[in-house]
Amino acid sequence: MFEIRIPPLRERPEDILPLTAAFLDDIGRSFGRAPAGLTREAREVLLTHAWRGNTRELRNVLERAAIVSEGALITPEHLALDLTHRSSESPATDVKTMERRLIERVLKETEQLRFTCEQRLNPLRERLGELRLKEQEARLAEENFTQQLAEVGADEEQLAARVEKGMRPNVLQSDINRLTEEINALGAVNLAALEELQAARERKAYLDSQSQDLREAVETLENAIRRIDKETRERLQGTFDNVNENLVQMFPALFGGGEARLVMTGEEILDAGLQIVARPPGKKNSSIHLLSGGEKALTALSLVFSLFQLNPAPFCLLDEVDAPLDDTNTERFCDLVRKMSQNTQFLFISHNKITMEMAAQLVGITMPEQGVSKVVAVDIEEALRLREEAAA
Numbered sequence: 001m002f003e004i005r006i007p008p009l010r011e012r013p014e015d016i017l018p019l020t021a022a023f024l025d026d027i028g029r030s031f032g033r034a035p036a037g038l039t040r041e042a043r044e045v046l047l048t049h050a051w052r053g054n055t056r057e058l059r060n061v062l063e064r065a066a067i068v069s070e071g072a073l074i075t076p077e078h079l080a081l082d083l084t085h086r087s088s089e090s091p092a093t094d095v096k097t098m099e100r101r102l103i104e105r106v107l108k109e110t111e112q113l114r115f116t117c118e119q120r121l122n123p124l125r126e127r128l129g130e131l132r133l134k135e136q137e138a139r140l141a142e143e144n145f146t147q148q149l150a151e152v153g154a155d156e157e158q159l160a161a162r163v164e165k166g167m168r169p170n171v172l173q174s175d176i177n178r179l180t181e182e183i184n185a186l187g188a189v190n191l192a193a194l195e196e197l198q199a200a201r202e203r204k205a206y207l208d209s210q211s212q213d214l215r216e217a218v219e220t221l222e223n224a225i226r227r228i229d230k231e232t233r234e235r236l237q238g239t240f241d242n243v244n245e246n247l248v249q250m251f252p253a254l255f256g257g258g259e260a261r262l263v264m265t266g267e268e269i270l271d272a273g274l275q276i277v278a279r280p281p282g283k284k285n286s287s288i289h290l291l292s293g294g295e296k297a298l299t300a301l302s303l304v305f306s307l308f309q310l311n312p313a314p315f316c317l318l319d320e321v322d323a324p325l326d327d328t329n330t331e332r333f334c335d336l337v338r339k340m341s342q343n344t345q346f347l348f349i350s351h352n353k354i355t356m357e358m359a360a361q362l363v364g365i366t367m368p369e370q371g372v373s374k375v376v377a378v379d380i381e382e383a384l385r386l387r388e389e390a391a392a
Contacts, residue, residue, distance in 0.1 A: 246306035257281030
């Protein structure tokens with residue numbers, strides 16, 4: 001049972017707010033959970049409503065609003081139902097209704113509390129039964145272990161001193177089982193184990209020496225490979241640079257200008273490819289495939305002669321290299337051959353008369369009769385001398 005004290009309500013509306021705060025505190029002490037308070041709109045609703053000195057009705061309204069709000073701030077919506085029907089109901093009826101509702105609410109909360117306690121009690125009973133079973137199991141295990149220690153004549157105090165703190169019996173039992181299995185796995189005692197051990201050591205020493213020899217051989221091969229790779233890179237880089245320099249000079253000599261160079265297509269020189277970039281005079285082509293047939297032939301000749309200059313041979317054979325060239329490019333080709341003929345003898349096959357004029361000796365195949373071929377050789381210098389003599 002709890003006692004509700006209702007102070008008198010003053011005539012001024014401003015006195016309702018302090019009285020409301022006192023009611024809310026009293027409601028919190030009575031029900032064990034006070035609402036968070038009133039919103040500004042709810043305070044305005046209370047101030048604008050005429051209570052006519054009925055403080056009990058004001059408390060009933062606040063109690064119902066506190067129950068509806070469930071501990072949150074009381075809003076005008078929580079007050080709306082009671083304030084709407086307040087004028088249509090008599091004070092005595094309203095008080096009885098509120099007392100009945102309050103008793104019903106208290107009974108409902110009590111029933112819910114009882115149901116909650118019963119729900120919480122069942123798991124506790126089950127837990128208590130489990131603990132009793134574990135206690136009985138532990139008691140039986142203790143009796144069993146005590147009997148085993150007594151059978152082997154073990155000193156319990158000495159064993160207790162050696163057992164670590166917090167160690168469980170099942171852990172010790174698992175260790176015992178593991179050690180027993182390992183002992184059984186060893187099998188019978190081998191009396192020849194020392195001799196076998198000595199033989200195994202000798203075999204290991206022999207294999208270690210062989211392994212050391214193999215490691216030294218591998219290291220020697222790796223050093224040789226590194227040295228060969230280094231020397232190959234240096235030589236290949238030097239050859240590439242020399243060919244590139246010769247190409248830079250040879251290409252303008254054949255084309256009368258322009259530029260050409262070799263470009264590696266990879267970072268590793270041993271695995272990289274080569275790409276030739278050629279731009280004849282007056283052209284800005286992006287690829288060598290855009291050149292004409294004669295330009296491609298001259299570009300290939302400039303590259304071949306650039307490689308040929310690295311290590312000139314005693315003679316060089318050219319087969320129809322001037323076929324795709326026009327007269328101007330053929331003359332440039334002939335001039336280049338004349339310069340290189342000072343150190344190398346050139347043998348070339350050609351049907352171009354300009355190229356033939358460059359030769360010191362001509363060898364031709366004729367067919368005076370059908371199906372009969374005849375080799376005709378002409379010494380150009382001797383022919384010129386005979387012509388001069390005939391002219392004189």
